[in-house]
Amino acid sequence: MKRFYGVELPNPLMLGTAQYPSPAILEQAFRQSGAGVATVSLRREGAGGAGQAFWQMIAELGVLVLPNTAGCHTVKEAVTTAHMAREVFDTRWIKLELIGHTDSLQPDVFKLVEAARILTEDGFAVFPYTTEDLVVAERLLVAGCEVLMPWGAPIGSGRGLNNEYALRAMRAEYPEVPLVVDAGIGLPSHAARAMELGYDAVLMNTAVARASDPVAMARAMMGAVKAGRLAHEADPIEARDMAEASTPVIGKAFLS
Numbered sequence: 001m002k003r004f005y006g007v008e009l010p011n012p013l014m015l016g017t018a019q020y021p022s023p024a025i026l027e028q029a030f031r032q033s034g035a036g037v038a039t040v041s042l043r044r045e046g047a048g049g050a051g052q053a054f055w056q057m058i059a060e061l062g063v064l065v066l067p068n069t070a071g072c073h074t075v076k077e078a079v080t081t082a083h084m085a086r087e088v089f090d091t092r093w094i095k096l097e098l099i100g101h102t103d104s105l106q107p108d109v110f111k112l113v114e115a116a117r118i119l120t121e122d123g124f125a126v127f128p129y130t131t132e133d134l135v136v137a138e139r140l141l142v143a144g145c146e147v148l149m150p151w152g153a154p155i156g157s158g159r160g161l162n163n164e165y166a167l168r169a170m171r172a173e174y175p176e177v178p179l180v181v182d183a184g185i186g187l188p189s190h191a192a193r194a195m196e197l198g199y200d201a202v203l204m205n206t207a208v209a210r211a212s213d214p215v216a217m218a219r220a221m222m223g224a225v226k227a228g229r230l231a232h233e234a235d236p237i238e239a240r241d242m243a244e245a246s247t248p249v250i251g252k253a254f255l256s
Protein backbone atom coordinates (compact mmCIF):
# COMPACT_ATOMS: atom_id res chain seq x y z
CA MET A 1 0.00 0.00 0.00
CA LYS A 2 1.24 3.50 -0.80
CA ARG A 3 2.30 5.80 1.99
CA PHE A 4 1.02 9.35 2.34
CA TYR A 5 4.03 11.43 3.29
CA GLY A 6 5.45 8.39 5.02
CA VAL A 7 2.19 7.37 6.70
CA GLU A 8 0.20 4.26 5.83
CA LEU A 9 -3.53 4.97 6.05
CA PRO A 10 -5.57 2.47 8.08
CA ASN A 11 -8.13 2.32 5.24
CA PRO A 12 -9.01 4.28 2.09
CA LEU A 13 -11.90 6.37 3.49
CA MET A 14 -11.39 10.05 4.35
CA LEU A 15 -14.40 11.90 5.73
CA GLY A 16 -15.17 15.57 6.10
CA THR A 17 -16.61 16.85 9.36
CA ALA A 18 -19.05 19.55 8.23
CA GLN A 19 -22.84 19.58 7.81
CA TYR A 20 -23.70 16.65 10.11
CA PRO A 21 -27.00 16.94 11.95
CA SER A 22 -25.16 16.86 15.30
CA PRO A 23 -21.72 16.21 16.80
CA ALA A 24 -23.01 12.89 18.16
CA ILE A 25 -23.96 11.70 14.68
CA LEU A 26 -20.63 12.83 13.29
CA GLU A 27 -18.87 10.87 16.03
CA GLN A 28 -20.92 7.73 15.34
CA ALA A 29 -20.32 8.03 11.59
CA PHE A 30 -16.58 7.87 12.24
CA ARG A 31 -16.72 5.21 14.92
CA GLN A 32 -19.08 2.87 13.08
CA SER A 33 -17.47 3.23 9.66
CA GLY A 34 -13.91 3.13 10.96
CA ALA A 35 -12.86 5.97 8.61
CA GLY A 36 -9.21 6.67 9.30
CA VAL A 37 -8.82 10.31 8.25
CA ALA A 38 -10.89 13.35 9.21
CA THR A 39 -10.56 16.58 7.29
CA VAL A 40 -11.39 19.65 9.34
CA SER A 41 -11.82 23.28 8.40
CA LEU A 42 -10.19 25.62 10.85
CA ARG A 43 -11.96 28.63 9.38
CA ARG A 44 -15.45 27.19 9.34
CA GLU A 45 -15.33 25.53 12.75
CA GLY A 46 -13.56 28.50 14.25
CA ALA A 47 -16.26 30.80 12.90
CA GLY A 48 -19.44 28.88 13.60
CA GLY A 49 -18.71 25.45 15.01
CA ALA A 50 -19.07 24.02 18.47
CA GLY A 51 -15.64 25.29 19.51
CA GLN A 52 -13.46 23.46 21.98
CA ALA A 53 -15.88 20.53 22.43
CA PHE A 54 -15.73 19.87 18.69
CA TRP A 55 -11.93 19.79 18.59
CA GLN A 56 -11.88 17.60 21.67
CA MET A 57 -14.22 15.09 20.06
CA ILE A 58 -12.13 14.97 16.88
CA ALA A 59 -9.02 14.36 18.97
CA GLU A 60 -10.73 11.53 20.85
CA LEU A 61 -11.72 9.78 17.63
CA GLY A 62 -8.09 8.78 17.28
CA VAL A 63 -8.09 9.39 13.52
CA LEU A 64 -5.49 11.12 11.40
CA VAL A 65 -6.43 14.79 11.10
CA LEU A 66 -6.11 16.49 7.73
CA PRO A 67 -6.80 20.21 8.23
CA ASN A 68 -8.04 21.98 5.13
CA THR A 69 -8.09 25.49 3.72
CA ALA A 70 -11.74 25.31 2.65
CA GLY A 71 -13.18 28.66 1.69
CA CYS A 72 -9.84 30.25 0.77
CA HIS A 73 -9.69 32.25 -2.45
CA THR A 74 -6.21 33.77 -2.30
CA VAL A 75 -2.74 32.35 -1.84
CA LYS A 76 -2.23 34.56 1.21
CA GLU A 77 -5.43 33.33 2.89
CA ALA A 78 -4.54 29.71 2.21
CA VAL A 79 -0.97 30.02 3.46
CA THR A 80 -2.10 31.85 6.62
CA THR A 81 -4.79 29.25 7.27
CA ALA A 82 -2.28 26.44 6.81
CA HIS A 83 0.05 28.02 9.36
CA MET A 84 -2.77 28.37 11.87
CA ALA A 85 -3.80 24.75 11.30
CA ARG A 86 -0.24 23.55 11.86
CA GLU A 87 -0.23 25.31 15.23
CA VAL A 88 -3.67 24.13 16.31
CA PHE A 89 -3.44 20.50 15.18
CA ASP A 90 0.28 19.98 15.51
CA THR A 91 0.48 18.39 12.06
CA ARG A 92 2.30 19.33 8.88
CA TRP A 93 -0.49 17.80 6.78
CA ILE A 94 -2.68 20.30 4.95
CA LYS A 95 -5.42 19.78 2.40
CA LEU A 96 -4.88 22.75 0.13
CA GLU A 97 -8.14 24.05 -1.28
CA LEU A 98 -8.09 27.29 -3.26
CA ILE A 99 -11.41 28.11 -4.83
CA GLY A 100 -11.34 29.92 -8.16
CA HIS A 101 -14.94 29.86 -9.35
CA THR A 102 -17.89 30.67 -7.14
CA ASP A 103 -20.57 28.55 -8.80
CA SER A 104 -18.62 25.39 -9.52
CA LEU A 105 -16.19 25.76 -6.59
CA GLN A 106 -13.56 24.76 -9.13
CA PRO A 107 -10.03 25.05 -7.77
CA ASP A 108 -7.88 27.92 -9.02
CA VAL A 109 -5.04 25.73 -10.23
CA PHE A 110 -2.65 28.65 -10.82
CA LYS A 111 -2.90 29.85 -7.24
CA LEU A 112 -2.91 26.24 -6.08
CA VAL A 113 0.50 25.56 -7.60
CA GLU A 114 1.90 28.77 -6.14
CA ALA A 115 0.56 28.09 -2.65
CA ALA A 116 1.71 24.45 -2.83
CA ARG A 117 5.26 25.59 -3.60
CA ILE A 118 5.29 28.09 -0.73
CA LEU A 119 3.93 25.56 1.74
CA THR A 120 6.12 22.62 0.74
CA GLU A 121 9.20 24.86 0.97
CA ASP A 122 8.01 25.65 4.48
CA GLY A 123 7.84 21.97 5.43
CA PHE A 124 4.15 21.27 4.92
CA ALA A 125 2.89 17.97 3.52
CA VAL A 126 0.46 19.31 0.96
CA PHE A 127 -2.63 17.41 -0.24
CA PRO A 128 -3.80 19.60 -3.15
CA TYR A 129 -7.45 19.60 -4.17
CA THR A 130 -7.08 19.88 -7.93
CA THR A 131 -8.75 19.13 -11.25
CA GLU A 132 -7.91 16.11 -13.41
CA ASP A 133 -5.56 18.20 -15.59
CA LEU A 134 -2.27 16.35 -16.15
CA VAL A 135 -0.21 19.48 -16.71
CA VAL A 136 -1.37 20.92 -13.39
CA ALA A 137 -0.66 17.57 -11.76
CA GLU A 138 2.91 17.69 -13.01
CA ARG A 139 3.37 21.27 -11.76
CA LEU A 140 2.07 20.26 -8.33
CA LEU A 141 4.53 17.38 -8.15
CA VAL A 142 7.37 19.69 -9.20
CA ALA A 143 6.21 22.12 -6.49
CA GLY A 144 6.84 19.36 -3.96
CA CYS A 145 3.44 17.68 -3.52
CA GLU A 146 3.71 13.92 -2.93
CA VAL A 147 -0.05 13.33 -3.08
CA LEU A 148 -2.66 14.50 -5.61
CA MET A 149 -6.37 14.89 -4.97
CA PRO A 150 -8.29 15.36 -8.24
CA TRP A 151 -11.98 16.13 -7.98
CA GLY A 152 -14.57 13.55 -8.94
CA ALA A 153 -17.15 16.31 -9.53
CA PRO A 154 -17.85 19.74 -8.04
CA ILE A 155 -17.97 19.86 -4.25
CA GLY A 156 -21.39 18.96 -2.89
CA SER A 157 -22.79 17.94 -6.29
CA GLY A 158 -22.90 14.20 -5.63
CA ARG A 159 -22.40 13.57 -9.35
CA GLY A 160 -19.69 10.96 -8.92
CA LEU A 161 -16.80 10.68 -11.37
CA ASN A 162 -17.53 13.32 -14.03
CA ASN A 163 -14.48 12.53 -16.12
CA GLU A 164 -13.53 8.93 -15.58
CA TYR A 165 -11.35 8.92 -18.67
CA ALA A 166 -9.15 11.70 -17.23
CA LEU A 167 -9.00 10.11 -13.79
CA ARG A 168 -7.89 6.86 -15.40
CA ALA A 169 -5.24 8.76 -17.38
CA MET A 170 -3.89 10.35 -14.20
CA ARG A 171 -3.65 6.95 -12.53
CA ALA A 172 -1.76 5.57 -15.52
CA GLU A 173 0.56 8.60 -15.69
CA TYR A 174 1.53 8.46 -12.03
CA PRO A 175 1.44 4.84 -10.87
CA GLU A 176 3.62 5.55 -7.83
CA VAL A 177 1.93 8.74 -6.58
CA PRO A 178 -0.78 8.37 -3.92
CA LEU A 179 -3.99 9.58 -5.58
CA VAL A 180 -7.23 10.47 -3.82
CA VAL A 181 -10.55 11.26 -5.49
CA ASP A 182 -11.82 14.26 -3.55
CA ALA A 183 -15.30 15.76 -3.78
CA GLY A 184 -18.44 15.11 -5.77
CA ILE A 185 -19.04 11.59 -4.52
CA GLY A 186 -22.75 10.90 -4.10
CA LEU A 187 -23.12 7.15 -3.84
CA PRO A 188 -21.12 4.18 -2.62
CA SER A 189 -20.91 3.00 -6.26
CA HIS A 190 -19.01 6.21 -7.11
CA ALA A 191 -16.52 5.56 -4.32
CA ALA A 192 -16.14 1.92 -5.34
CA ARG A 193 -15.52 2.98 -8.94
CA ALA A 194 -12.72 5.34 -7.90
CA MET A 195 -11.06 2.47 -6.07
CA GLU A 196 -11.62 0.09 -8.99
CA LEU A 197 -9.65 2.57 -11.13
CA GLY A 198 -6.75 2.09 -8.77
CA TYR A 199 -7.10 5.21 -6.64
CA ASP A 200 -5.62 4.96 -3.19
CA ALA A 201 -8.37 6.65 -1.21
CA VAL A 202 -11.57 8.67 -1.51
CA LEU A 203 -12.44 11.85 0.39
CA MET A 204 -16.05 12.85 0.85
CA ASN A 205 -18.28 14.93 3.06
CA THR A 206 -21.69 15.86 1.69
CA ALA A 207 -22.80 12.37 0.64
CA VAL A 208 -22.39 11.10 4.19
CA ALA A 209 -23.24 14.16 6.29
CA ARG A 210 -26.40 15.03 4.32
CA ALA A 211 -27.78 11.50 3.98
CA SER A 212 -30.90 10.86 6.04
CA ASP A 213 -28.87 8.34 8.01
CA PRO A 214 -25.24 9.53 7.95
CA VAL A 215 -24.01 6.68 10.12
CA ALA A 216 -25.41 4.02 7.79
CA MET A 217 -24.07 5.91 4.76
CA ALA A 218 -20.60 6.15 6.28
CA ARG A 219 -20.63 2.39 6.80
CA ALA A 220 -21.83 1.85 3.24
CA MET A 221 -19.00 4.05 1.93
CA MET A 222 -16.43 2.07 3.88
CA GLY A 223 -17.80 -1.16 2.40
CA ALA A 224 -17.63 0.41 -1.05
CA VAL A 225 -14.03 1.62 -0.89
CA LYS A 226 -12.89 -1.73 0.47
CA ALA A 227 -14.79 -3.63 -2.22
CA GLY A 228 -13.39 -1.34 -4.92
CA ARG A 229 -9.84 -1.83 -3.72
CA LEU A 230 -10.26 -5.62 -3.57
CA ALA A 231 -11.69 -5.62 -7.07
CA HIS A 232 -8.77 -3.56 -8.38
CA GLU A 233 -6.29 -5.92 -6.77
CA ALA A 234 -8.17 -8.91 -8.21
CA ASP A 235 -7.50 -7.58 -11.76
CA PRO A 236 -11.02 -7.45 -13.25
CA ILE A 237 -11.89 -8.89 -16.64
CA GLU A 238 -12.18 -6.56 -19.63
CA ALA A 239 -15.72 -5.79 -20.80
CA ARG A 240 -16.45 -7.43 -24.18
CA ASP A 241 -18.89 -6.63 -26.95
CA MET A 242 -19.67 -10.24 -27.76
CA ALA A 243 -20.96 -13.06 -25.60
CA GLU A 244 -18.63 -15.82 -24.53
CA ALA A 245 -20.12 -18.97 -23.02
CA SER A 246 -19.26 -19.28 -19.35
CA THR A 247 -20.73 -22.75 -18.92
CA PRO A 248 -17.85 -25.18 -19.26
CA VAL A 249 -17.60 -27.56 -22.18
CA ILE A 250 -17.92 -31.17 -21.01
CA GLY A 251 -14.63 -32.47 -19.80
CA LYS A 252 -13.04 -29.00 -19.43
CA ALA A 253 -14.25 -27.50 -16.14
CA PHE A 254 -11.06 -25.51 -15.48
CA LEU A 255 -8.91 -23.34 -17.70
CA SER A 256 -5.59 -24.80 -16.66
Ligand SMILES: CC(=O)[C@@H](O)[C@H](O)COP(=O)(O)O
Pocket: 015, 016, 017, 018, 039, 068, 070, 095, 097, 129, 154, 155, 156, 157, 158, 182, 183, 184, 185, 203, 204, 205, 206, 207
Ligand atom coordinates in the same frame (compact mmCIF):
# COMPACT_ATOMS: atom_id res chain seq x y z
C1 LIG B 1 -14.73 18.59 3.38
C2 LIG B 1 -13.96 18.91 2.21
O1 LIG B 1 -12.77 18.92 2.21
C3 LIG B 1 -14.70 19.22 0.98
O2 LIG B 1 -14.28 20.43 0.47
C4 LIG B 1 -14.48 18.06 0.08
O3 LIG B 1 -13.87 18.40 -1.06
C5 LIG B 1 -15.64 17.15 0.01
O4 LIG B 1 -16.53 17.39 -1.05
P1 LIG B 1 -17.97 16.68 -1.04
O5 LIG B 1 -18.74 17.38 0.01
O6 LIG B 1 -18.51 16.87 -2.41
O7 LIG B 1 -17.77 15.23 -0.70
